[in-house]
Amino acid sequence: MNKFYSMPFKTLAVLLSFALAVLMIVGCIGVFVFYEMGVYTNSATEVYNDLAGNLIRNDAYNILTDMYYTHSQPDYYRYGIRFEIKDLNGQLIYSDLNYHDYDLSYMVEIGAYHWSTYDEYSESEVESNPELYLYINSAEHVEFVEGGTYDDGYYREGYYQVQSGYPANNVLVTAYLLTGENWGEYNLLCRGIPFAFAMRFWIVPIIILAVIGFVVLIVYLMCAAGRRKNEEGVHKRSIDRVPFDIYTAVMVGIGALFFLMLDSFGFGTGGMIILAAAIGSLSYFLLLGYFMSLAVRLKCGDIIQKTLIYIVLAFIFRQFGKFFKFMGYILRRLPLIWKAALIILALAVYNLIAACVYDPGYGLVLWLIEAVILIPMAIMAVIALRKIQKGGREISRGNLDYQIDTKYMTGSLKSFSEDLNSIGEGLSKAVDERMKSERFKTELITNVSHDIKTPLTSIINYVDLIKKEQPESETMRQYVDVLDRQSSRLKKLIEDLVEASKASTGNVAVSLEKCDAAVILAQTAGEFDEKLKINQLELLMNIPAEPCYILADGRHLWRVMDNLMNNICKYAQPGTRVYINLEKKNGKVDIVFRNISKYALNLTSDEFLERFTRGDSSRSTEGSGLGLSIANSLTELQGGVLSLTVDGDLFKVSLTFDAI
């Protein structure tokens, strides 16, 4: 398609379209003229008679008026005038004698003349040449009236008239065709009428074809506008860069000028027809150029943007935008206090103005304006505050994922909400990091302890085998005992380590069930019955008769009890009493363990709960130092609280759970 967009093609199309346009216009005018002539409704003869007869009659009237009637006003309307037109050979070309129904009985033939005489020959020539002149005087029933000065004082030439007393009602004029005033027109008619009849139906398809061709060419030109041969895209000529509104205005101006020019010439003059044709052609090319430019602009899609009005308006709006932006910038930069002060000041001024208005009607209107603006703003601010309040509470409760909806918020409230949101994000990120590192630590401990367990198994087994070998020397036996003891301790230590790290990171499954604290204490007491006796400890339990139900995971709770009781067996002063109290009050169940320490307790209660802390800092006794830490973590996992009190040698641990 691109190759048809070359310059020669386009030029050809423009010219061709012009030609077709002319053809179209001429064709349409032709059809109109034909229709007016009656070409489509009457026969050729009728048209001829109608048109040519009209011409001849007009001429004949003129001549007769000049020659005959001008001198005889009273007779002017007395006669119907009939014509015969003959060529020079005496052959009849036209006659209206049979045209209408006339009474021909008293027809007066007043003579004949050569049609051309009136125009082409001077009067003297005509008079001196009887060939050219009429022979009226030789006709019957015609008389000559002498010219002379009449009663009214006017001079009149002599003239012919129908004999007075002859009852003539018609006059026949025979004309011999030479040339006449309307000869050209008549000639044209004689040739034009057959042509019109030949063309009357052909002209319609010609017009239609011209219209189709014209439309096709215009479409092609619109498509081709802005395109070039072998090039992609739309190209603008310099005319296409002129702002469209200016272009349009210039075109309208030119159109107005043309109209004025046409108007200043009168209609129907020959000069005007030439001028109209010239102006029409020029207008056609200008309009075509205009529409092609329009097409280019539409293709570029910038028809609106490339108008002067748009450019100017855009510039103005940009300036306004900059101004408001600047004002906004200043307003935002103002500290909150200044902003508030400005708003209050503005309100005060506004209220002052409102107060100064005497007319109560206007005052009411001002008050309404203020209310309409201020009340929604106040409501918005309150809603925003409520959202912020809610968000703050959620975040403080630990719901770090909570996001305040900042839609419909503005200014300081919005930035405050966004800050709160990012606090939440930051916190949850930190918490996630921490969880991740704890989990990593647990995994590391689990894996390492797993790797330690295998060699430890060998050690324990072979130490046992050595023992079985019954070593001879006593020292050897002692050494093996040490190995035995320490490897067992290592085993316990590793197991505790894994458990402590899992419990402290919450990496254990907890299934809470209804448990009776009294039962578990009884069970614990039963389990430790012998061990306490070995350590010379007396257990005193104070357990209420009714059940004390709590929600706990029995196995984990047993682990807590086990650790606490093991601690007691290890660290309680032999020969003392150990107290276990179970109490239910205020919806809580308290389990309190009390014992007298073997060692001076020089650690705070918090330090006891840390990992690897032991009552004796020398670490000489068995135990990992993880017992209390594990107990604490497991209690927390079950939703309980483990608290520890040191009062002199009194060591007190209490577990608190919600009663159910």
Next chain:
Amino acid sequence: MYNILICDDERDIVSALKIYLESDGYTTLTAYNGREAVKCLEENEVHLVLMDIMMPEMDGISAMVKIREKSNVPVILLTAKSEDTDKVLGLNVGADDYITKPFSPVEVLARVRSQVRRYMSLGGGEKKVSNLTCGGIEMDDKAKSVTLDGEIVNLTPTEYDILKLFLQHPGEVISPKDIYRKVWNDAPYGAESTVAVHIRHLREKLEINPAEPRYLKVVWGQGYKLEKGNR
């Protein structure tokens, strides 16, 4: 004379176990990964398998599945992982027992003895209908005697009564108070720990490792129950 297959990639552990088991009167076969164990089982008559879980080439769980396709020989898994999920997985694919590393030789021997005895006596089918049984525990109420895997267990009268109560209600959780009421025929005021002490003694007599009982389980905060033995 029973043949025991020991399978572990740690040669020191294999030889230690070999020494213990042989000194206890068993003959032993050894393998160092799962594939060897499966092969060894095909070629020899084996009465019990001791097998590690973490091994190269074929691990204990896969070997376990292979073995169970053909044989119902008792298998005790040795594992360094004390995760509950690993234990459950091992028992689900058909292991009869497991021992966590680091283990003590006494425990291994006790468990081996128990499994072998049970495996060998299963074929006999000489149980008397009147006897109360649960797993390896068998009670002859007329003779007032209790056997565990065929060996006589000496119980005090109270312990005997408590065990009888459990054998009559296998799988049920019984609270210390109910136990006291039914065994002592008395109001159970403040006597729960007495029950606990007796049950602990009973457990020490019936269980290989009283801290991890197979039969007489503690349901902490609720009571006790007797289970079928296969943990």
